[in-house]
Amino acid sequence: MTQPFPFSAIVGQEEMKQAMILTAIDPSIGGVLVFGDRGTGKSTAVRALAALLPPIRAIKGCPVNSEKAAQVPDWASLKTKRAHDMPTPVIDLPLGATEDRVTGALDIEKALTKGEKAFQPGLLARANRGYLYIDEVNLLEDHIVDLLLDVAQSGENVVEREGLSIRHPARFVLVGSGNPEEGELRPQLLDRFGLSVEVASPKDIDTRVDVIKRRDAFENDNAAFMLRWQAEDAAIRDKILTARKALAKLKTTDSILHDVAELCLALGSDGLRGELTLLKAARAFAAWRNDTALTRAHVRAVAPMALRHRLRRDPLDEAGSGTRVARTVEEVLG
Amino acid sequence: MDSWEQATLALQLVAIDPGLGGITIRARSGPVRDRLLALVDPAARKLHPAISDEALFGGLNLAATLENGHIVQEQGLLSHPGALILTMAERASTALAARLAIALDAGQHSLIALDEGAEPDEALDAKLAERLAFHVDLSELSINNLSAQDTVNRATSDLRTITHNPDILHQITAIATQLGIDSLRAPLFTLRAARALAALLGRDRVTSDDLETACALTLAHRATRVPEPEPQEPEAPPPEQDDAQNNQDTADLPDELLLDAVRAMLPDNLLERLAAQKARQGRGNGTGAARKGNRRGRPLPSRAGRLSDGARIDIIATLRAAAPWQTIRKQATGRDTLQIRPSDIHVKRFEEKSDRLLIFTVDASGSSALSRLAEAKGAVELLLAQAYARRDHVALVAFRGTEAELLLPPTRSLVQTKRRLAALPGGGATPLAAGMVTAYEQATQAQRRGLTPTVAILTDGRANIALDGTANRKQAAIDAQQIARLLRAGNIATLVIDTGNRPEPALRELAQTLAATYLPMPRADAKRLSQSVATALGD
Numbered sequence: 084m085t086q087p088f089p090f091s092a093i094v095g096q097e098e099m100k101q102a103m104i105l106t107a108i109d110p111s112i113g114g115v116l117v118f119g120d121r122g123t124g125k126s127t128a129v130r131a132l133a134a135l136l137p138p139i140r141a142i143k144g145c146p147v148n149s150e151k152a153a154q155v156p157d158w159a160s161l162k163t164k165r166a167h168d169m170p171t172p173v174i175d176l177p178l179g180a181t182e183d184r185v186t187g188a189l190d191i192e193k194a195l196t197k198g199e200k201a202f203q204p205g206l207l208a209r210a211n212r213g214y215l216y217i218d219e220v221n222l223l224e225d226h227i228v229d230l231l232l233d234v235a236q237s238g239e240n241v242v243e244r245e246g247l248s249i250r251h252p253a254r255f256v257l258v259g260s261g262n263p264e265e266g267e268l269r270p271q272l273l274d275r276f277g278l279s280v281e282v283a284s285p286k287d288i289d290t291r292v293d294v295i296k297r298r299d300a301f302e303n304d305n306a307a308f309m310l311r312w313q314a315e316d317a318a319i320r321d322k323i324l325t326a327r328k329a330l331a332k333l334k335t336t337d338s339i340l341h342d343v344a345e346l347c348l349a350l351g352s353d354g355l356r357g358e359l360t361l362l363k364a365a366r367a368f369a370a371w372r373n374d375t376a377l378t379r380a381h382v383r384a385v386a387p388m389a390l391r392h393r394l395r396r397d398p399l400d401e402a403g404s405g406t407r408v409a410r411t412v413e414e415v416l417g
Numbered sequence: 418m419d420s421w422e423q424a425t426l427a428l429q430l431v432a433i434d435p436g437l438g439g440i441t442i443r444a445r446s447g448p449v450r451d452r453l454l455a456l457v458d459p460a461a462r463k464l465h466p467a468i469s470d471e472a473l474f475g476g477l478n479l480a481a482t483l484e485n486g487h488i489v490q491e492q493g494l495l496s497h498p499g500a501l502i503l504t505m506a507e508r509a510s511t512a513l514a515a516r517l518a519i520a521l522d523a524g525q526h527s528l529i530a531l532d533e534g535a536e537p538d539e540a541l542d543a544k545l546a547e548r549l550a551f552h553v554d555l556s557e558l559s560i561n562n563l564s565a566q567d568t569v570n571r572a573t574s575d576l577r578t579i580t581h582n583p584d585i586l587h588q589i590t591a592i593a594t595q596l597g598i599d600s601l602r603a604p605l606f607t608l609r610a611a612r613a614l615a616a617l618l619g620r621d622r623v624t625s626d627d628l629e630t631a632c633a634l635t636l637a638h639r640a641t642r643v644p645e646p647e648p649q650e651p652e653a654p655p656p657e658q659d660d661a662q663n664n665q666d667t668a669d670l671p672d673e674l675l676l677d678a679v680r681a682m683l684p685d686n687l688l689e690r691l692a693a694q695k696a697r698q699g700r701g702n703g704t705g706a707a708r709k710g711n712r713r714g715r716p717l718p719s720r721a722g723r724l725s726d727g728a729r730i731d732i733i734a735t736l737r738a739a740a741p742w743q744t745i746r747k748q749a750t751g752r753d754t755l756q757i758r759p760s761d762i763h764v765k766r767f768e769e770k771s772d773r774l775l776i777f778t779v780d781a782s783g784s785s786a787l788s789r790l791a792e793a794k795g796a797v798e799l800l801l802a803q804a805y806a807r808r809d810h811v812a813l814v815a816f817r818g819t820e821a822e823l824l825l826p827p828t829r830s831l832v833q834t835k836r837r838l839a840a841l842p843g844g845g846a847t848p849l850a851a852g853m854v855t856a857y858e859q860a861t862q863a864q865r866r867g868l869t870p871t872v873a874i875l876t877d878g879r880a881n882i883a884l885d886g887t888a889n890r891k892q893a894a895i896d897a898q899q900i901a902r903l904l905r906a907g908n909i910a911t912l913v914i915d916t917g918n919r920p921e922p923a924l925r926e927l928a929q930t931l932a933a934t935y936l937p938m939p940r941a942d943a944k945r946l947s948q949s950v951a952t953a954l955g956d
Contacts, residue, residue, distance in 0.1 A: 120599055120600070121543070121544065121547045121600050121602075122547060122599065122600025122601050122602040122603070123599075123600075123601070124601070126522065175519070177512075177515065177516060177519065178511065178512045178515040178516070181729070183729070189732050191730060191732060192482075194732055194736075218515065218519070219511070219515055219544070222511050222512075222515070225808075246733060262544075269808075283599075284599040284600065284601060285601075286594075288587070288590055288591055288594060291590045291593075291594065291601060291604070292586050292587050292590045294601050295586050295589065295590060295601065295604050295605055295608065296583075296586055298601075298605050299586070299605070299608055302436065302609075303577065
């Protein structure tokens with residue numbers, strides 16, 4: 084089972100799928116956080132995301148997937164610098180990965196056998212210009228979280244260890260999933276995710292049967308199933324590309340900006356990242372829907388996923404933050 | 418079907434279709450388990466909970482590399498598809514569970530998890546248990562009661578050619594829902610198990626018997642509620658089967674029959690198990706006592722050592738140690754390269770903070786309830802907010818009447834803690850010793866899991882119920898002192914908060930035995946109390 088389950092074949096979970104599509108349209112939105120119970124298709128959706136992403140142009144063999152030959156770091160020591168199309172990298176960051184696996188470290192093999200001081204790039208290098216996926220993100224060790232925060236903020240990975248002094252670009256979109264019952268996520272890391280969605284198992288029998296049917300077909304009739312759904316995936320991919328183009332032409336009026344600011348103010352979200360993300364997500368959503376101008380309806384549609392995780396958290400508040408956002412949206416936008 | 422038959426059948430099914438994930442076998446090591454493991458494919462590889470990444474995924478064999486002067490790679494256990502056996506599965510860390518879960522998701526491996534947990538809350542990580550189709554409990558079995566011969570059959574028909582009636586998908590889903598199983602992995606496992614069963618028995622189509630067995634095997638242990646027996650519908654006789662060829666088919670099997678099959682397998686202690694499942698939660702990191710490790714945390718100076726159990730090499734220190742010997746070694750071997758001996762190797766050491774667990778032990782007895790229970794609750798709530806900021810875990814123990822109750826197993830979910838605390842009623846006698854025993858159990862369990870426990874006892878100190886539940890003021894005090902010595906011997910940090918109207922001398926004495934900080938709070942408001950506690954805890 085080398086091919087992941089196709090994205091378009093995922094039943095229901097519309098909000099999660101929408102959030103992933105939005106971040107594929109505009110990666111600067113900054114990733115998706117998926118929180119939900121076990122067995123709700125979180126991991127499946129993230130692994131399927133890779134197939135949706137259009138290929139990127141990069142120098143062949145470059146450890147940081149540089150676009151142009153001039154950007155290839157000198158420590159990579161590439162002989163030829165030819166560009167090729169490669170799938171957008173989606174890199175798994177396993178729990179309990181050590182610091183040097185994440186940032187990169189001295190290449191021990193080379194050091195010991197050849198006596199060379201060489202840099203062995205880590206996961207952050209491979210994730211450059213792509214996605215970094217962390218399953219069970221709320222269980223990630225704190226020192227790795229600190230490291231990720233720092234890199235995500237600066238877009239650059241700095242390695243100063245074992246006599247190495249290396250910096251390389253590390254711009255990636257964070258995608259995380261987790262089960263909130265198992266632990267909470269630090270607000271600083273929460274803020275790094277552009278959008279957040281909460282998923283639950285579908286409650287209605289027909290939907291559940293659909294899920295089982297498709298999974299069964301995926302496992303037992305793989306060829307026909309993939310043929311059918313890969314076509315759908317390709318259609319979504321084309322639509323994402325169209326939307327990316329449309330994004331530039333999209334008009335944003337001052338009154339919408341005003342709405343967005345007012346909404347964030349009413350919710351008391353920290354900083355300006357909330358406004359920016361909400362605006363970007365709304366624009367991506369409008370482009371996805373083929374609309375030429377940004378309207379309140381777009382803002383309203385994406386407000387919960389863009390703001391839910393940015394509210395100043397009251398640890399003892401029992402109501403979900405999603406409902407708080409929805410309520411405020413009703414009040415502000417009418 | 419008894420649990421032995423279940424276990425052997427489950428083993429056969431997993432051998433046919435590794436996509437079923439595997440089996441959790443809950444049993445202590447013993448002849449019964451040995452006999453079952455003798456049936457497992459001898460090629461299965463064994464993992465232990467402390468297995469390192471190199472052993473799992475492979476990596477550089479440093480000793481051989483140094484010896485031979487060229488790179489020697491080692492293969493990991495996960496490099497080849499096949500069956501894995503995880504021993505002492507209840508001790509597996511969340512990180513290991515996550516890795517194995519990813520490996521299982523790839524569909525190449527199957528896992529037999531040997532869960533040797535003695536307590537209900539010691540069990541395999543939920544994330545991993547979810548990905549294993551079967552769960553069998555052999556702990557009640559005795560080797561004497563087993564039949565002499567076990568039969569292990571191989572699949573007699575090809576799994577891929579087996580067909581099933583599309584209607585059974587509806588049935589499986591409906592039953593899973595009735596049993597309160599949210600995860601969609603469960604019904605998928607049921608379907609797979611039914612197909613594997615058909616393959617095992619040499620059929621080319623899933624029959625009602627297969628489905629019934631599959632439901633019982635895969636759904637019973639996941640049930641979160643006992644389904645209500647539905648009222649009989651008199652006007653709905655099973656529809657006549659027109660198709661004679663289909664009379665062995667599954668469509669005519671009423672849901673109720675399948676549900677009965679599962680119900681028969683439901684464990685008697687379902688509710689206890691549910692509570693235990695809640696306790697079985699993952700954990701990350703926070704602040705607590707420092708412990709030395711060799712993998713993460715703040716770096717300490719490196720020292721000479723062997724590269725085993727996941728230690729990381731300190732290259733610079735290693736080279737520095739090797740440098741003075743180069744001339745001699747080159748003369749000795751005649752090779753003109755850098756020569757490093759295993760004895761030069763220096764490994765890194767790190768200091769890591771472990772998580773802290775705050776165990777609130779709250780006196781909800783009548784004497785407390787009158788005056789101070791509300792205040793104590795308020796103080797605990799304030800401490801919870803602080804615990805949230807420090808990412809501490811909290812547990813809540815309340816004692817009143819004749820016994821203590823663990824209201825909340827260690828968790829980070831503060832909303833839950835608050836809810837349980839608010840619902841805590843007051844009244845009854847003061848079984849202080851019982852409360853301390855429960856707190857002690859939680860604390861030692863937490864220590865075993867690598868947490869650093871702190872017990873905060875909030876009481877007015879008028880213990881009047883002894884450990885055996887009798888109302889005996891004198892015995893109660895003696896019992897409390899005894900448990901206090903136990904807590905102190907276990908090196909568990911404690912804090913005694915006197916919530917009585919006047920400071921209680923007996924409680925001060927208890928605090929001395931505990932070597933605990935004693936905080937008399939005659940007229941404290943919640944805020945002041947929480948400040949004192951925070952100071953006492955060393956924030």
